[in-house]
Amino acid sequence: MTAAADTGLILRAAQFAAMKHRNQRRKDKEATPYINHPLALANVLWHEGRITDARIIAAALLHDTVEDTRTTRAELARAFGKSIASVVAEVTDNKWLDKKTRKRLQVEHAPHLSPSARLVKLADKICNLRDLAASPPADWSLARKREYFDWAKQVVDGLRGENRRLERLFDRAWRARP
Ligand code: NDP
Ligand code: ZN
Numbered sequence: 485m486t487a488a489a490d491t492g493l494i495l496r497a498a499q500f501a502a503m504k505h506r507n508q509r510r511k512d513k514e515a516t517p518y519i520n521h522p523l524a525l526a527n528v529l530w531h532e533g534r535i536t537d538a539r540i541i542a543a544a545l546l547h548d549t550v551e552d553t554r555t556t557r558a559e560l561a562r563a564f565g566k567s568i569a570s571v572v573a574e575v576t577d578n579k580w581l582d583k584k585t586r587k588r589l590q591v592e593h594a595p596h597l598s599p600s601a602r603l604v605k606l607a608d609k610i611c612n613l614r615d616l617a618a619s620p621p622a623d624w625s626l627a628r629k630r631e632y633f634d635w636a637k638q639v640v641d642g643l644r645g646e647n648r649r650l651e652r653l654f655d656r657a658w659r660a661r662p
Contacts, residue, residue: 490538493564497542498523500563504553512619521615522547525607533650535603543571544604550576567600574601575608587635594642602646606654609636613657626662633661 485493501522508518525544529535542564549555550572557576560569574597577586597605613636616629624632640654 485538493538493542494526494545497545497564497568498526501545501549504549504555508552510615510619511621512615513622514619516619518548518552521611524611524614525604528607528610528653529603529650532653533603533607533647535647537600539568540571540600540603543568543575543600544607546572547575547604547608551579571598571600571604574598575604591635591638591642594639597643599646602643603650605643606640606647606650609640610650610654610657612636613654613661617657617660617662620662629662633658 502519505518505522509515510518510521522545525547526541529541529544535541546560546564546568550557550560557569557573560572574593577590581589594605613633616624616632620629636654637658640651644651
């Protein structure tokens with residue numbers, strides 16, 4: 485793709501995600517607009533991970549649309565193509581399963597993720613650990629935060645080897661655990 489087409493794809497994904505998440509907030513006590521989170525992933529990948537593949541940046545922007553909004557994989561495939569929709573599907577939990585099973589499956593599935601999905605998953609975990617350290621949900625106990633950090637590490641330990649730089653960023657965020 486040309487640079488102009490890359491920019492167009494990224495802008496379209498940002499607008500699509502902003503529209504889909506428009507009524508959602510993060511769990512921190514300021515109830516930050518949800519879109520800040522996909523934008524954070526995209527920035528971590530681009531500026532810190534030096535990932536310049538526009539399809540991966542677009543997948544990061546879209547990564548929570550199927551899990552957290554009414555967006556379907558087919559809708560993403562129509563709007564952004566099958567490969568971006570497939571990366572989003574790989575990082576989407578099955579909403580029909582209970583939370584404990586979803587957490588276990590993320591650990592089990594991590595070693596089988598595609599290279600692109602590994603990058604998006606790494607950025608997601610980096611951003612969530614940073615959020616938990618800087619602006620956690622108001623009602624989370626210290627024990628619950630620590631359990632989340634340890635679970636995130638189990639997921640990331642299963643997908644190492646794809647991008648050392650992002651893995652180091654994750655490890656740095658993990659070492660700052662509460
Ligand atoms: P949740 O999955 O309910 O919440 C974490 C998710 O919320 C993140 O993965 C992120 O997902 C999203 N999120 C939204 N806002 C924020 C924010 N400000 N900071 C970080 N993440 C945010 O977590 P769990 O209920 O699974 O709890 C984590 C751990 O704690 C689990 O291991 C669970 O077993 C344990 N637990 C402990 C309890 C206790 O009292 N000790 C009680 C309940 C659970 P996304 O990127 O998809 O938006
Ligand atoms: Zn996320």
